[in-house]
Amino acid sequence: MKILFEHLEVPQIHTLSTYKEKGGYQALEKVLKQMKPEEVISVVTDSGLRGRGGAGFPAGKKWSFVPKDPSKTKYILCNGDESEPGTFKDRILMEQIPHSVLEGIIIAAYAVDCHKAYIYSRGEYTESISALEKAIEECHAHHLLGEAILGTKFSLDIHVFRGAGAYICGEETGLISSLEGIKGWPKLKPPFPAIAGFNRQPTVVNNVETLAAVPWIIQNGAAAYKKYGTEKSPGTKLFCLSGPVKNPGTYELPLGFPLKDLIYDIGGGLLNNAKLKAVIPGGASAHVLTAEEALKVNLDYESLAAAGSMLGSGGVMVIPDTQCMVDLLSVIAHFFKHESCGQCTPCREGTGWLEKIILSILHKRGREEDIDLILNITSNMQGGRTVCALADAAAWPVESFVKKFRSEFEYHIKNKRCHLNVH
């Protein structure tokens, strides 16, 4: 069953005419002509749609926090700053079905009384940006954007904002800072963006995939959406399967789908029939799962949390037994050190020291006490000691790699070489 990718294979689906032929913008028409804003919010709340960017916050609830005060300017920021390693799903939606994203934004804007929305695309996604800009132009020409949308009193403008290469701008308050023309430093919450966000006005920040699911939910109803997925994680989600598997790619699956089936049935198993060593299930920030844990877990918010990891962005990275975990962790540690914005001491210093210690183990200079030192640093980076969650996100992979594959780290320290002889 496909919701987001229902028409992905249709030729020319990126154009307005084809999108409309396939039923596009009917949900918008229904919303503008038959529904009150609060009815839209209640349908989305009832559907159980949760944020698909990583945090999983219920979308309808987020919208309901926006004050109804008509004197306030409200904004919608569509987060397309997809930078979580292992994630490449929003890009497909923006490039190939841009109108589904726009329709979702227009519906959300109507629901929260917003008249100016922005799509924040990561800087590298130039194809996404041009696809969205073309689609916006088509919408203006056909009364789907601008003044008097579809002949109603509702008006909305959408602008595409090009990010400039900073992972932290995917964090909602970092994104807001970036849009405000200051460096992408996250802001303390509260106040939450719904109360004081962009330009200190009420702001909704939703992921591309979250918004793209909205038209289908409006058109088919909350109950239809809840037929897919699990009770607590309803609907479908895009999963990005990568690593040495036979069929890597982005797949839309009902939440609760077994990870094992994604890797072995859909993904065709590992290349060269390698043995599975581990899986990172939700982008580089997620706790790594051992093969044994991965083969038992289902892909939904609750199952992955119960397994000690997270659904995150849906970036599933498969690790074969030929991969040295010390080596792979050095890659992840480098990433977080590079992307820490430098605002909070535990994150700025912690990510730097973690990379240094892991590299010293990798380069045969490790000391016996380094493993405990790493775990000490990771525990000091977690649990709300920083403005945003990047410090936690940097600590989780390190902590889980070291705890679950401790013997590999110990081998490097003790024998001053790699147990697999791969570096």
Place this chain on the structure above:
Amino acid sequence: MSIHFSEKAMKEFKSMEPFFDNPRSKLVPTLYLAQREFGHLSPEVIEYVANLMNLPPAKVLEVASFYTMLHKKPVGKYEIQVCTNVTCSMMKSRELLSHVEKRLKIKSGETTPDKLFTLRREECLGGCDKAPTIRINNTYHYKVTPEKIDEILSRYKK
């Protein structure tokens, strides 16, 4: 001031006005525009943008220096970004990066003496299903092998 936007760039700069309720929001787009016009954001360019935006140059530099896609130093005509994040690393992108370093005789972060190529080790580019992924200016290349990159690079000329 000796540098200024071309007429086209100035028109683009002015056309951004209605996009934002706070004029400061134009800063990142204006820096992109300046980069397109002048190649990189030298101290002179920073000062020009600061004047244009009515901001202190230090505030403009603070923003320019935060983002990796805004260049503070001159870059080559072609910027080669090699992803070395989790999936690409597993699919041999770091070996690919050293291959390119050897071929171009420069290290990551450097520019060839003829100013043709700048090489960069990059974080996830969002092309993990076709790893290893590289990006040259605005074009993505997928499943890149040393042979394939030799062939690609030979196509990029002055």
